[in-house]
Amino acid sequence: MIYCGTDWAEKTHNVALVDDSGQLVAKRHITDDMSAYKILIALLAEHGDTEESPIPVAIETSRGLLVTVLRTGKRQVFAINPMAAARYRDRHAVSRKKSDPGDALVLANTLRTDMHAHRPLPNDSDLARAVAVLARARQDATWNRQ
Secondary structure, X not given: OEEEEEEOOOOXXXXXXXXXXXXXXXXXXXXXXXXXXXXXXXXXXXXXXXOOOOOOEEXXXXXXXXXXXXXXXXXXXXEOOHXXXXXXXXXXXOOOOOOHHHHHHHHHXXXXXXXXXXXXXXXXXXXXXXXXXXXXXXXXXXXXXX
């Protein structure tokens, strides 16, 4: 089984894929645009992501275009609380130094070791997801205006 961790950022994202033993299988740095999302979906497919056997993904946010893309099909997406991710980081690194590629690896290993302790995002309808995206866009526009 393969597990995916994605460290989300405003403009770029780091992706790490690990196997059952925790071995890093692939890593990638992608931008925040549709062409990069296609690369990410192709990377997942290259490592066995299919409709029948989707690769689970851990990410520190539950919203945004990247999460919407990852939620296509039957893939389970786990929004890991950033504070919980920091605690997992402490398990893997003594220095406590934050690193985006390292955080993607930590998120992937979080699913590998403790997926049973986290809930995947619910399978909302397309309409519910669209309403959530619009509501978030309105909220962001209000915050930017103030």
